[in-house]
Amino acid sequence: MLRVTNLKCxxxxxxxxxxxxxxxxxxxxxxxxxxxxxxxxxxxxAICGILPTWxxxxxxxxxxxxxxxxxxxxxxxxxxxxxxxLVFPPLSVTDNLKxxxxxxxxxxxxxxxxxxxxxVKELFPILAERAAQPAGTLSGxxxxxxxxxxxxxxxxxxxxxxxxxxxxxxxxxxxxxxxxLLLKQQGLTILLVEQNAQAALKIADRAYVLxxxxxxxxxxxxxxxxxxxxxxxxxxxxxxEFYDGRE
Amino acid sequence: xxxxxxxxxxxxxxxxxxxxxxxxxxxxxxHRNRQNLLAAQTxxxxxxxxxxxxxxxxxxxxxKDLADHYPYGxxxxxxxxxxxxxxxxxxxLKPTVTGYTRQDLGIWQEMTARSLRAAGxxxxxxxxxxxxxxxxxxxxxxKDGAESMGIGVIPNTPLSPEKQLMILRDYxxxxxxxxxxxxxxxxxxxxxSDLNPISLNLQHLILVGEPLTKELRERLxxxxxxxxxxxxxxxxxxxxxxxxxCPVHEGLHIxxxxxxxxxIDSQSGEPLPKGERGELVLTSLMTRAFPLIRFRTGECARxxxxxxxxxxSLVQMDWFATRTDDILxxxxxxxxxxxxxxxxxxxxxxxxxxxxxxxxxxxxxxxLEIMIHADERIFxxxxxxxxxxxxxxxxxxxxxxxxxxxxxxxxxxxASSHV
Numbered sequence: 015m016l017r018v019t020n021l022k023c024x025x026x027x028x029x030x031x032x033x034x035x036x037x038x039x040x041x042x043x044x045x046x047x048x049x050x051x052x053x054x055x056x057x058x059x060a061i062c063g064i065l066p067t068w069x070x071x072x073x074x075x076x077x078x079x080x081x082x083x084x085x086x087x088x089x090x091x092x093x094x095x096x097x098x099x100l101v102f103p104p105l106s107v108t109d110n111l112k113x114x115x116x117x118x119x120x121x122x123x124x125x126x127x128x129x130x131x132x133x134v135k136e137l138f139p140i141l142a143e144r145a146a147q148p149a150g151t152l153s154g155x156x157x158x159x160x161x162x163x164x165x166x167x168x169x170x171x172x173x174x175x176x177x178x179x180x181x182x183x184x185x186x187x188x189x190x191x192x193x194x195l196l197l198k199q200q201g202l203t204i205l206l207v208e209q210n211a212q213a214a215l216k217i218a219d220r221a222y223v224l225x226x227x228x229x230x231x232x233x234x235x236x237x238x239x240x241x242x243x244x245x246x247x248x249x250x251x252x253x254x255e256f257y258d259g260r261e
Numbered sequence: 262x263x264x265x266x267x268x269x270x271x272x273x274x275x276x277x278x279x280x281x282x283x284x285x286x287x288x289x290x291x292h293r294n295r296q297n298l299l300a301a302q303t304x305x306x307x308x309x310x311x312x313x314x315x316x317x318x319x320x321x322x323x324x325k326d327l328a329d330h331y332p333y334g335x336x337x338x339x340x341x342x343x344x345x346x347x348x349x350x351x352x353x354l355k356p357t358v359t360g361y362t363r364q365d366l367g368i369w370q371e372m373t374a375r376s377l378r379a380a381g382x383x384x385x386x387x388x389x390x391x392x393x394x395x396x397x398x399x400x401x402x403x404k405d406g407a408e409s410m411g412i413g414v415i416p417n418t419p420l421s422p423e424k425q426l427m428i429l430r431d432y433x434x435x436x437x438x439x440x441x442x443x444x445x446x447x448x449x450x451x452x453x454s455d456l457n458p459i460s461l462n463l464q465h466l467i468l469v470g471e472p473l474t475k476e477l478r479e480r481l482x483x484x485x486x487x488x489x490x491x492x493x494x495x496x497x498x499x500x501x502x503x504x505x506x507c508p509v510h511e512g513l514h515i516x517x518x519x520x521x522x523x524x525i526d527s528q529s530g531e532p533l534p535k536g537e538r539g540e541l542v543l544t545s546l547m548t549r550a551f552p553l554i555r556f557r558t559g560e561c562a563r564x565x566x567x568x569x570x571x572x573x574s575l576v577q578m579d580w581f582a583t584r585t586d587d588i589l590x591x592x593x594x595x596x597x598x599x600x601x602x603x604x605x606x607x608x609x610x611x612x613x614x615x616x617x618x619x620x621x622x623x624x625x626x627x628x629l630e631i632m633i634h635a636d637e638r639i640f641x642x643x644x645x646x647x648x649x650x651x652x653x654x655x656x657x658x659x660x661x662x663x664x665x666x667x668x669x670x671x672x673x674x675x676a677s678s679h680v
Contacts, residue, residue, distance in 0.1 A: 019275065019311075020311045033306075035272065035275050035276045036276060037273075037276065225287075228279070228283045229276070231284070232277070233547075243549065255339070256333065256336070256340055257339075258339055258340075258341060259339070260341050
């Protein structure tokens with residue numbers, strides 16, 4: 015469904031992503047894990063059109079995303095839940111959700127949008143309760159639900175999430191990840207960027223491990239869950255002394 | 262494990278190749294230096310390999326590199342991650358050391374299981390392993406792979422051919438994993454001891470270590486009423502079943518999702534297109550502890566152009582008996598002239614003039630014949646003393662090489678030249 019080949023991303027002259035290839039198949043939940051600064055978010059930004067200065071190839075359903083701006087990419091079926099949620103604090107929960115469907119308002123799909131709004135409120139009942147409340151008054155976890163709900167309002171086929179567990183209590187993290195599993199079961203394809211490797215690997219099908227802009231490992235998530243090399247990459251620790259622990 | 266679709270396989274190989282190179286660069290000075298050198302030559306970051314075929318820009322690895330970095334110089338993970346350390350005789354003074362992480366063992370398990378599954382072997386089977394000590398590592402991998410499928414396994418135990426036959430019959434073995442020459446030896450013995458193959462439950466022979474001739478395959482299939490399946494593996498480094506036969510029996514499918522194969526001209530080192538005969542070069546795609554990047558196997562092979570009628574996307578290889586290097590294959594165990602030389606020098610205190618060859622007779626295990634040319638340094642008035650010397654040489658060689666062999670002393674003009 016999504017195929018990235020030899021992707022390189024630049025911030026000015028600094029290469030943040032150094033030739034990455036990865037693929038997401040229809041219906042899969044894929045997670046990208048890695049330490050801070052390993053390039054995870056940059057990769058998502060490139061896919062979602064926020065960072066247009068990339069080289070290489072990104073194919074979504076066999077079509078190149080080269081030169082496509084974020085609204086176009088949303089129309090193609092990719093929706094992003096950004097890092098730090100980025101909800102609009104003064105707007106009500108419902109208005110925030112409706113904004114997620116802004117590309118579809120122009121297409122006059124009002125009935126469908128109303129249905130989707132109901133679907134999101136069913137998925138997150140708390141949002142229904144707080145429908146008229148300004149988003150800024152919600153708790154962190156609720157805001158995260160709102161951000162996911164907003165992304166779903168564009169009716170994506172691929173949902174990309176950037177650190178949805180960040181700053182949330184463990185119980186809330188579990189709730190969010192359970193929701194992702196539920197969405198996957200409903201047929202949604204998910205690309206999840208997470209620093210909380212342990213939690214992400216528990217729900218993912220496959221995973222890629224990033225280290226300073228390069229992929230160093232990939233495989234079935236259940237295999238990587240117990241992997242010592244993953245722990246090292248995730249903690250950002252450098253290669254230890256070869257004989258360490260066995261001298 | 263299903264075989265991936267063609268397009269998917271290409272992407273998978275690229276992804277795995279890139280992370281293999283990244284890990285090798287980060288963790289192994291040998292690979293880092295070579296990649297840096299390449300970068301200096303081409304002005305490009307070699308780790309950013311953009312096409313699968315770009316691998317041909319990389320330098321080769323051979324058995325000498327393995328020896329030069331004895332024992333742990335090529336390991337790509339800290340020693341603490343290693344759960345198995347394997348030793349193979351090597352081609353010089355030092356043995357070849359390879360390591361496996363827990364994940365690596367899992368990979369070999371998967372690959373071995375896939376190759377057994379391709380032969381229709383299942384948990385209904387009883388699988389007996391009979392391999393020489395030099396192939397002990399394969400014995401372990403076949404055992405692990407078969408056990409993971411729920412097959413009843415009779416692990417590799419050094420036993421006399423009589424006892425192997427007894428087990429084959431009495432334990433109701435349905436699958437035997439062995440080398441072609443041992444299979445021939447067992448068959449011969451079976452007939453000599455009036456054991457009718459019909460009284461056996463044996464259905465499949467998995468033959469490893471050496472390419473199989475058409476004649477031997479037909480003979481074994483007819484005499485034992487079994488189906489024969491050839492597997493290809495590396496004995497000194499990683500393991501068995503890198504390539505395996507499917508029910509079509511036309512060439513061996515290479516597990517391309519785990520190993521990237523290339524065929525090169527062994528003289529020039531240039532890559533050859535599909536369909537041409539040359540040396541097989543392998544790059545590991547999933548191995549963690551001991552990555553191989555363009556390892557020259559010395560094996561003569563050809564990659565088939567046409568896809569297999571079984572529907573698998575994995576490329577097929579024809580494996581030929583000749584080698585592209587000067588290594589001998591004795592029942593799957595690799596022997597190099599240097600090893601013979603060094604061993605003789607150690608026992609005798611000097612290097613005698615000698616010749617060697619692999620003797621292959623149907624019904625017998627292949628063995629190495631070493632003929633030492635008699636001169637005044639070896640010769641003695643006492644026959645007993647000469648006999649003792651020969652015995653010592655034989656023991657030392659057997660210990661070092663791990664293959665069956667005969668030592669003979671001959672007068673100079675009667676010994677044949679080096680093989």
